[in-house]
Amino acid sequence: MVTAGARARAERAARERLVTSLLRELDPPVTRDGDALGLTLPAGTLGVTLLHRSPTGHHRLAEAVTLDGRPATHDEVVTAVLETVGEGEPVDHLAAIVADSVARTARYLDAPAAPTGDRTRDAEQAVRYGHPFHPTPKSAEGLGDDDLTAWAPELGASFVLHHLALRDDVVLADGAPLTPPAAVAPHVPAGWTALPVHPYQARVLARDPTLALLEAEGAARRLGPLGDPVWPTSSVRTVVDTVTGASWKLPLRARLTHFVRTTPPEHARRALDAARVVAHLPALPPGFGVISDLGFATLDPAVGGDRLAADLTVIARAPFPPGSPRVLAAVLEDGPAGEDPPLLADMRAAGDVHAWLRRWLAVSLVPMLHVFGSAGLGFEAHPQNTLVVTDDDGWPTACRVRDLEGAHLRRDRLPAGLPADSPLVYTREEAWQRLRYHAVTNHLALLVAVLGRHTVGEEPLWATVAEVLGEVRDPAARPWAAELRHAPTLPAKAHLRSWAAGRGEDPIYVEVPNPIAAAGWRMPA
Structure with missing residues (x-):
């Protein structure tokens, strides 16, 4: 109780x-x-x-x-x-x-999860309220109370992964090979690929008749729980090895919020195509970085079908970078007993909320506009996919974005070598809508709301945002900054209506007033 x-x-x-x-x-x-x-x-x-x-x-x-x-x-x-x-x-x-x-x-x-002393892990396991505009941000259909004790990041869980070995001729893979940890490798036969499997998913797969048939045919082997413990990030299904720092995004046939969190191979291809675009970019703007996805592996759908492939797809992700990055969603939430959001301590240590916001925009939104303008690539930079790095005085020094499965590329900026039918490719309008929603309506609006509520109010901070965008001189970013500064509205996902209608994969959007424009019109153009 x-x-x-x-x-x-x-x-x-x-x-x-x-x-x-x-x-x-x-x-x-x-x-x-x-x-x-x-x-x-x-x-x-x-x-x-x-x-x-x-x-x-x-x-x-x-x-x-x-x-x-x-x-x-x-x-x-x-x-x-x-x-x-x-x-x-x-x-x-x-x-x-x-x-x-x-x-x-x-x-x-x-x-709440007890602090571990690892600022990155402690933040990942402290997103207790979830999305501020979702009706069921912590629903988890399919997971019972005992499952939460074993696997919920909010309760500080860590656990050992199961592993499934697939004969290489039935594997679909791309990017860097999925290398098993040292404690797992001796159990993997030569010519086979080991897929890490969440314990919950292992329970689901135990009842799968197609996988049982593949076992009987000698194409699959269940290796059981192996290796060092992992801890789950705020997404629940992405896990980090406690010894090596290696990270994997795993499928879960459970409905978290309004998505069943499996990974169709097409989604993994989007992540790897985005990683290739990122790898071929010139140097990213100072302070901005991407935690890239490295490779994926799954059962070839031609062998086991689309559903089982989605139930097995594993995406390997680069480790967390140095600097103790913290997930933005966690540091903007009130504490479990109603304490101020943790980011407030950093801002107060820095001493000037307007200057703090300027520093953050310089390593987050402005670089994202540069990448979108120069390469056509946008990131799903909502607060749970955005990490903030601060120095000892509380100032933001870096922004890191992750989860390239949600990235998007403008069709008019298709780079050489990327197929036109890549799932990464969107129309110009669709890509711009996604970037504005995730980076501004979702991410920046929450940040400004939290900072403003505890300091000078939101409207003065939106005026600072308008000032920063008006000062952008980078020719790649400037047109997009100008559009953000003057457009009367911004797109917002209608999570309540989409959830009620079962439209998680095809969400309804609404237009909301653009607070940057409301501030910007009061200033010189």
């Missing part, structure tokens, strides 16, 4: 996500009396109070909520919001998934 305080914090966070998502995605009729809002919904008038108003929708709400003027229970608020969405799965089913996410969040808040 979790404590009442942890449960209350988890429920409040869930209500906040549901209400702010509703405001962003469906724009219900709203009456306002100071900080009190009345949302006209099919269930009645939902009354909420703003503790902090955010121009990008990252509002903070008071705990008390009313429905038609009377106090509303947590479950009534959930149902009222889900009934308003009015599409997709039945409301009671969706409400059950929300409840599951809340229960897991409460557990993580009640028993």
Whole structure:
């Protein structure tokens, strides 16, 4: 049983996500009396109070909520919001998934992972609330309570991976060979490839008839649990070897948020194609770097079919770089007992929030605009894919992006040697939409909301963003900086509607006001 305080914090966070998502995605009729809002919904008038108003929708709400003027229970608020969405799965089913996410969040808040002394690992295992605009950021359909104890990063888990050996003639691979750790290599026959397998996935595969047939034919061998322990990152399915630092992105046939986290070979090819583009770029801008994906291996779909290939695809990732990088999502979250976000300590040590933000933009957004303008390559740089490096005085010195499975390349900048049908390639408009959403609407808006809420307010910080973009002189980045500075809107994923409609792979987008433009118009062009 979790404590009442942890449960209350988890429920409040869930209500906040549901209400702010509703405001962003469906724009219900709203009456306002100071900080009190009345949302006209099919269930009645939902009354909420703003503790902090955010121009990008990252509002903070008071705990008390009313429905038609009377106090509303947590479950009534959930149902009222889900009934308003009015599409997709039945409301009671969706409400059950929300409840599951809340229960897991409460557990993580009640028993947070103990610090290990490794700043990178401690941050990776401290994302306890999750995406601020997702209705079920910590749902994990398929994983039970005991599974969380064994495998959840939020609880400080570490465990030993299982391994599956495949005869090389049935393997589909690209990039650097998947080299087994020293403790595993003696168990792998010559002419075979060993795939690391998450213990949960090993349980799933134990019931797979196609894999059993391949074993009977002598093309596959289960090697069981082998090697040194690994620890999971904030993504749950990416793991890091405790001894070597090697990292693998593993498939999980479990629905985390609204995706089943398997990896079709096409997604792995996108990551490797992006890695090749990165490898052939001129020197990246100072302070900006990419944690690249190195290679992948899986069962050839021609042998075992698409589903089993997706259940086995392993992507090897470069180790974390020096400097104790921390995942941005973790350092922007409130602590488990309501403490200030960890990044606030760095900013306060530096002493000037505007100067701190300028330094961060210089190693993050501005370099990403340069790479997009010069090479046509964009990164899925949302807070869970972005790492921040700070010096001893709290100043940001480097930004690292990861997970090239979500990268995107403009078709008009196709480099020599990359096939036009690569899954990395998008139209110019699609690629720009993805970059703006991940790097600005998702990443930068959360950063500014957190810094602004605790210091000078968000609007002055967006004015600093507009100033920085107006100062860009790099010819590759300048046109994109100008567009960001003046476009009236930004794209945002409608996570609530997409989740309810089962559209994880084909999300709905909405347009939201661009706070950079709102600040920029008040300044000289």
